[in-house]
Amino acid sequence: MTTARDWLRHNSFHHAEFPAQRIALRRESSISVCLPARNEERTIGPIVAALMPLVERGTIDQVVVVDQSTDGTAEIAERLGAEVHTQSSLMPEYGPVLGKGDAMWRALSVISGDIICFLDADSENFTEHFACGLIGPLVEHDHISFVKGFYRRPFRQAGVTLPEGGGRVTELMARPLLNLFYPDLAGVRQPLAGEIAVRREVIEQMPMLTGYGVDISLLIDAYRYGGLESIAQVDLDTRQNDHQQLGDLGPMSFAVLRAVASRLQMDGRLDEVGPTTFLAAQGTAMSELEISHAERPAFASVTAG
Numbered sequence: 001m002t003t004a005r006d007w008l009r010h011n012s013f014h015h016a017e018f019p020a021q022r023i024a025l026r027r028e029s030s031i032s033v034c035l036p037a038r039n040e041e042r043t044i045g046p047i048v049a050a051l052m053p054l055v056e057r058g059t060i061d062q063v064v065v066v067d068q069s070t071d072g073t074a075e076i077a078e079r080l081g082a083e084v085h086t087q088s089s090l091m092p093e094y095g096p097v098l099g100k101g102d103a104m105w106r107a108l109s110v111i112s113g114d115i116i117c118f119l120d121a122d123s124e125n126f127t128e129h130f131a132c133g134l135i136g137p138l139v140e141h142d143h144i145s146f147v148k149g150f151y152r153r154p155f156r157q158a159g160v161t162l163p164e165g166g167g168r169v170t171e172l173m174a175r176p177l178l179n180l181f182y183p184d185l186a187g188v189r190q191p192l193a194g195e196i197a198v199r200r201e202v203i204e205q206m207p208m209l210t211g212y213g214v215d216i217s218l219l220i221d222a223y224r225y226g227g228l229e230s231i232a233q234v235d236l237d238t239r240q241n242d243h244q245q246l247g248d249l250g251p252m253s254f255a256v257l258r259a260v261a262s263r264l265q266m267d268g269r270l271d272e273v274g275p276t277t278f279l280a281a282q283g284t285a286m287s288e289l290e291i292s293h294a295e296r297p298a299f300a301s302v303t304a305g
Helices: 005-010 020-026 044-056 075-079 102-106 129-140 166-182 216-224 247-266 300-304
Strands: 012-014 031-035 060-065 083-086 117-118 145-154 154-157 161-164 195-199 231-238 277-282 283-289
Touching: 005 012, 012 129, 020 129, 031 044, 031 075, 031 102, 044 060, 044 075, 044 129, 060 075, 060 102, 075 083, 102 216, 117 129, 129 145, 129 195, 129 231, 145 216, 166 216, 166 247, 195 216, 216 231, 216 247, 247 277
Parallel strands: 012 231, 031 060, 031 117, 060 083, 145 231
Antiparallel strands: 117 195, 145 195, 154 161, 277 283
């Protein structure tokens, strides 16, 4: 039985092991890269510009942007050659789009690849290694079906950038939860990372939370589906993006906690998940924030129907 320590040694890679040309020569499956986006006109251009040459060089087959923006994100991506779809136009029978996880789930209806790489659309200083690093283990290792990215996250605030300090919800909520309830996954460096690659046959078997909890729930579902040995992680070096204000971290942590609780309930280890409303005391008043916890069914069950 693989332990967290063994897994960390044997299933952790560095993106430099998987250059674009190596993937182009070795791949036997079609590969798609998908970017869920909402008002990312500042970053979407450099990201798509870095990805499209991978199509020309035969490393990947498709770059898809599923967008729900009020700025120029869609126009920029389309001008640079990406295939752009409005999130609300995909699977419209399921009603309003409820968040990032919902966008990812709906994107499966237009993604053509047998290997799917999801990337965040707000990354700065983006290069092709984000996609190649994540795709590489799936191309090189048949037993791997789900790959997470990890990286150093500089913390930037008020014009000052510190080399570490990003990922506060990861360190204070996600990793402790995994240590307590899914200790086999304790070696996953960044369980909330939005950068993943997965085999279509696997992700189509997973239900998907629609909101912020989607990233940790997919990790747990991959573990439940294929075991620890089927998961890998890749060092992507550094990722810089904007950080949330301190007051926003409570609702984000609450969403992560509810996501893990939902999987514990599926496993028969918890009877009830609890409320979906996050309450925060502000002076003598109490604010209420409804956290979306809707879940889409496994995509394979929808297409089969």
